[in-house]
Amino acid sequence: MAKKNLQTLKGFRDFLPEQALAREEMFKKIRVVFQKYGFLPLETPVLEYKEILAGKYGDEGEKLMYQFRDRGERDVAMRYDLTVPLARVVAQYQNELVMPLKRYQIAPVWRADNTQKGRYREFYQCDVDVVGSDSIIADTEIIACMAESLTALDITDFVIRINNRKILDAILKNSGIPKGKTVDAIRVIDKLEKIGEARVREELALLGIKTKGRQDLFEILNAGFEDTNDIEVKLAEYDGAGELAELVEILLEWGIKNYQVDLTLARGLDYYTSTIFEIILPDAPQYGSIAGGGRYDKLIGMFSGKDIPAVGGSIGIDRLASALEELELIKYDLVSDVLVCNLDEELEETYLRVTKDLRAAGLKVDFYYTSDKLDKQLKYADKKNINFAVIIGSDEAAKNEATVKNLMTGKQVKMKQTELVRNLKS
Amino acid sequence: MAKKNLQTLKGFRDFLPEQALAREEMFKKIRVVFQKYGFLPLETPVLEYKEILAGKYGDEGEKLMYQFRDRGERDVAMRYDLTVPLARVVAQYQNELVMPLKRYQIAPVWRADNTQKGRYREFYQCDVDVVGSDSIIADTEIIACMAESLTALDITDFVIRINNRKILDAILKNSGIPKGKTVDAIRVIDKLEKIGEARVREELALLGIKTKGRQDLFEILNAGFEDTNDIEVKLAEYDGAGELAELVEILLEWGIKNYQVDLTLARGLDYYTSTIFEIILPDAPQYGSIAGGGRYDKLIGMFSGKDIPAVGGSIGIDRLASALEELELIKYDLVSDVLVCNLDEELEETYLRVTKDLRAAGLKVDFYYTSDKLDKQLKYADKKNINFAVIIGSDEAAKNEATVKNLMTGKQVKMKQTELVRNLKS
Incomplete structure (x- = not known):
C-alpha cells in the first residue's frame, strides 16, 4: 500500500x-x-x-x-x-x-x-x-x-x-x-x-x-x-x-x-x-x-x-x-514510574525478580528487554518520561545492591535490592 | 414510532x-x-x-x-x-x-x-x-x-x-x-x-x-x-x-x-x-x-x-x-453508598448540606429529590442497592441529629449530623 x-x-x-x-x-x-x-x-x-x-x-x-x-x-x-x-x-x-x-x-x-x-x-x-x-x-x-x-x-x-x-x-x-x-x-x-x-x-x-x-x-x-x-x-x-x-x-x-x-x-x-x-x-x-x-x-x-x-x-x-x-493545565502523568535497566544478560534473573517485586508493590515498571549500553537505555527512559532507573551491574549484583537514578534530578543513590520497593514507593 | x-x-x-x-x-x-x-x-x-x-x-x-x-x-x-x-x-x-x-x-x-x-x-x-x-x-x-x-x-x-x-x-x-x-x-x-x-x-x-x-x-x-x-x-x-x-x-x-x-x-x-x-x-x-x-x-x-x-x-x-x-464471581459494586432521604420540604437546606458534606468526603450519595413517605424512599434505595439511608425528620433536625439505617441489616443508629461523615466513611 x-x-x-x-x-x-x-x-x-x-x-x-x-x-x-x-x-x-x-x-x-x-x-x-x-x-x-x-x-x-x-x-x-x-x-x-x-x-x-x-x-x-x-x-x-x-x-x-x-x-x-x-x-x-x-x-x-x-x-x-x-x-x-x-x-x-x-x-x-x-x-x-x-x-x-x-x-x-x-x-x-x-x-x-x-x-x-x-x-x-x-x-x-x-x-x-x-x-x-x-x-x-x-x-x-x-x-x-x-x-x-x-x-x-x-x-x-x-x-x-x-x-x-x-x-x-x-x-x-x-x-x-x-x-x-x-x-x-x-x-x-x-x-x-x-x-x-x-x-x-x-x-x-x-x-x-x-x-x-x-x-x-x-x-x-x-x-x-x-x-x-x-x-x-x-x-x-x-x-x-x-x-x-x-x-x-x-x-x-x-x-x-x-x-x-x-x-x-x-x-x-x-x-x-x-x-x-x-x-x-x-x-x-x-x-x-x-x-x-x-x-x-x-x-x-x-x-x-x-x-x-x-x-x-x-x-x-x-x-x-x-x-x-x-492553559498548560493538562498534566501528563508519568508514563511509568521505573525502568529496570538491562546491562548484563547473565543478570536477567535478578532484573526479572526486581521488576516483579516493584510491580507487586503497585509501581508502573518498564523493563528493558535486551541488554544494551546504559546510555541508550537512559535515553529510552527519558523519551518515555520515566522517573527512576534501577541500574544493576555485575558489581552491584555481587553485593545484592542496586543504583537508583532519579532521571529528573540526575541524582543517584546506591541501596540494597531489598530496599528498592520501600524507597521507590515513597 | x-x-x-x-x-x-x-x-x-x-x-x-x-x-x-x-x-x-x-x-x-x-x-x-x-x-x-x-x-x-x-x-x-x-x-x-x-x-x-x-x-x-x-x-x-x-x-x-x-x-x-x-x-x-x-x-x-x-x-x-x-x-x-x-x-x-x-x-x-x-x-x-x-x-x-x-x-x-x-x-x-x-x-x-x-x-x-x-x-x-x-x-x-x-x-x-x-x-x-x-x-x-x-x-x-x-x-x-x-x-x-x-x-x-x-x-x-x-x-x-x-x-x-x-x-x-x-x-x-x-x-x-x-x-x-x-x-x-x-x-x-x-x-x-x-x-x-x-x-x-x-x-x-x-x-x-x-x-x-x-x-x-x-x-x-x-x-x-x-x-x-x-x-x-x-x-x-x-x-x-x-x-x-x-x-x-x-x-x-x-x-x-x-x-x-x-x-x-x-x-x-x-x-x-x-x-x-x-x-x-x-x-x-x-x-x-x-x-x-x-x-x-x-x-x-x-x-x-x-x-x-x-x-x-x-x-x-x-x-x-x-x-x-x-461462576458468581462478578461483584456488582454498591450502586451508591448513601441515600439522603427527603421527608420534609422545610428541611431541604439541611438535606442539601448533609448531601454536600458526604460527597465532599468522597462518598457516593444519592438524594431523594421530592419529599415523600419514608417507605417509598427506602424501597427506592433497596432497588438501587444502596447501603445506608440517612433519615432526618423534624425531631432529629431540631437536635441536629440524624438516623442512619443500614439497609443490609435493618439496624438503625441515631447520631449528631456532624458525626455522619466519620461514621459513614468507615
Whole structure:
C-alpha cells in the first residue's frame, strides 16, 4: 500500500500514548465525580436502527449522520449523540429501570460535520442526565456535578452562566415577536457573543421585532441582579423568574458562587424547556462553552408517547482538552514510574525478580528487554518520561545492591535490592 | 414510532447501570495491571479508510466487515479488530513512537458475524502488545500481564496453555503433510478440543497425512513434559523447542506455575510465528479460552514494508464476563453508598448540606429529590442497592441529629449530623 494512504479519515484522530493517557485520566476523574453524585453508567451501542435516530436532529443533523444499509439490508446509523439512545432505553426498559434514572455516559459520537476550528467527526460526549424528576434540585445537582468535575480537573477559574428558557420566551413575546418566530429569535440571541449586539438587533428586526420591542428586549436582557430577591422583583412579570430565583438559591446552598445570571444566554438547541446553563473559561474564551445543558421535559418521552421530565449536562471533552493544553493545565502523568535497566544478560534473573517485586508493590515498571549500553537505555527512559532507573551491574549484583537514578534530578543513590520497593514507593 | 421497533440491532446490546458498572470496574482493574506492566493506552478511530482494513482478515473477515461509502464518497469501514489499526499507527508515526511500543487498547470492534452462542456483533477487545522487540521476555511479560489481570478480577483458578508454532509446523512437516497444507492442518488441530481426536485424524487424512504420519504426529502431540530440560530433550529434533523451554523458564521466574505445555494448542489465526498461548477456566470450560495471544513477527510490518517483531495478548471480556457471572464471581459494586432521604420540604437546606458534606468526603450519595413517605424512599434505595439511608425528620433536625439505617441489616443508629461523615466513611 502506498505510504500516502496511511492516514486517518478527515475529522478522525489517533491518540498516541501520552495524549491517550491524559484523556484516560480526565475520564477517570470525571467518572469519580459523577458517581459521587449518584450517577451510574449506561452503555448503548454505536449502531442503531436508522429509524430510531432519524427525524430527531433536524434537517442539518440528518445530513450529518453516518448512515448506511448493512449486509442484512437493515438501514442503520452511527449514534449522533447520547440523548436519543437514552430516550430509546427509557422507553424500552421502562419496567426495569428505577426512576428517577441518574445515568452518565462517556462515549464517542459521529457527525460528518465540516472540520474547521477544532471540530471533529468523531468526538466524545460526556453526559449526565436525571430522567423522571421535575425537581429543580435535579437541575442544580447537574450544574454542581459539572462544576465539581471541572474542579477535579484542576480548573479553578470558570463561570457558570445560567438562564431559564421560559423567561427568554416571555421576554421575546413581550417584545412583539411574531408567532412562530421565537425559536429563530433564540438562535439569533445565541449568537450574541459571536456577532455582537448591533448585528443581533439587525437580525431581530428582520424577524419582525419593531424598534421599541428591540429596545425593551435589550434593556431587560442586559439587566443585572443583586440577589435572588432582585431577580424576582425585576422579572416579576415573566414566567420562570421564580424558578430561576430558586435555582440560584439552591446553587448557593451547594456552595456554588461562581454563577452569573445571564438573560442573553439562549443555548442553540430548541428542545430546552426551562433551566439552561453553560460554563466558560474566562482565561480561554476562544473555546466557547466547555460544558452546558439544561432541562428538556419534552424530549425523552418521544418514544414512549408521554412526557418524561429530564435535565442534563454535558462536558465538551475535546474542546476542554484543547483549552487545558493551552492553559498548560493538562498534566501528563508519568508514563511509568521505573525502568529496570538491562546491562548484563547473565543478570536477567535478578532484573526479572526486581521488576516483579516493584510491580507487586503497585509501581508502573518498564523493563528493558535486551541488554544494551546504559546510555541508550537512559535515553529510552527519558523519551518515555520515566522517573527512576534501577541500574544493576555485575558489581552491584555481587553485593545484592542496586543504583537508583532519579532521571529528573540526575541524582543517584546506591541501596540494597531489598530496599528498592520501600524507597521507590515513597 | 411503533413500540415493536424499540430495539437494538441483532448482536448489539445495551448495558443497564448495574451491568455497565460491573464492566467499568473490570476495565478499571485491567487497566491498572496493564499500566503496572509498563503498557500505555493508544486510541484509534472507529472508522478507517476501507483500504486500510481490506484484505487483512481473509475472505471470511471481508464478508463480516461493516463497510460503506460515506457522503464524501469515501469507502470506509468500522474497525474489525485493534491489531490492523495498530499496524497502521506503527507505520504512520514511526518517527514519533518510542520503540519498543508497549500499548494497550480496550475498545469495541464490529463484525457482522452470526450471533449464536454468546457471539455479538459489537464486542470489546482488550489488547496488550509489545511492538518492536523480539525478546522472549516480551512474550512472557504478555502472558504474565494477562495472568495478573485475571487475578485482579478475583479469578484464582485458570490454566495457561502454551505452545510454539515453530514446533507445531516442524511436527507437521515430519508427519509428511503435503506442501501448502500446513495452515489447513493447524486449523484442524485447533478444533481438537471441540471435535475430538478421531475426527481430527480423519480430517488430517483428507489433507494427505498418511497413517504412519498421523500416528507419529499424535504420539508427539500427546507427549507430557516434566520440566524445561525434558522439553529440550523430547523435542530436540524440532525447531522452536529451545524457545519454548526458555519461555517456561522465564514464566517460572515471574512466579507463574499454572502453565501447561500443550503441543496440540494451535490457535486458529494463521499469523502467529512462534509463541502461542491461551487461558482457560477449568470451572467454566464451556466458555473456551477467555484470553490468548502469541508472537506475530510478520504482521505489524504490513504497512511499512519491513518486518517488525511483535507479541500480544487479548482478554475476551464479553466471554469472561459471562463466565464470571456463571461462576458468581462478578461483584456488582454498591450502586451508591448513601441515600439522603427527603421527608420534609422545610428541611431541604439541611438535606442539601448533609448531601454536600458526604460527597465532599468522597462518598457516593444519592438524594431523594421530592419529599415523600419514608417507605417509598427506602424501597427506592433497596432497588438501587444502596447501603445506608440517612433519615432526618423534624425531631432529629431540631437536635441536629440524624438516623442512619443500614439497609443490609435493618439496624438503625441515631447520631449528631456532624458525626455522619466519620461514621459513614468507615
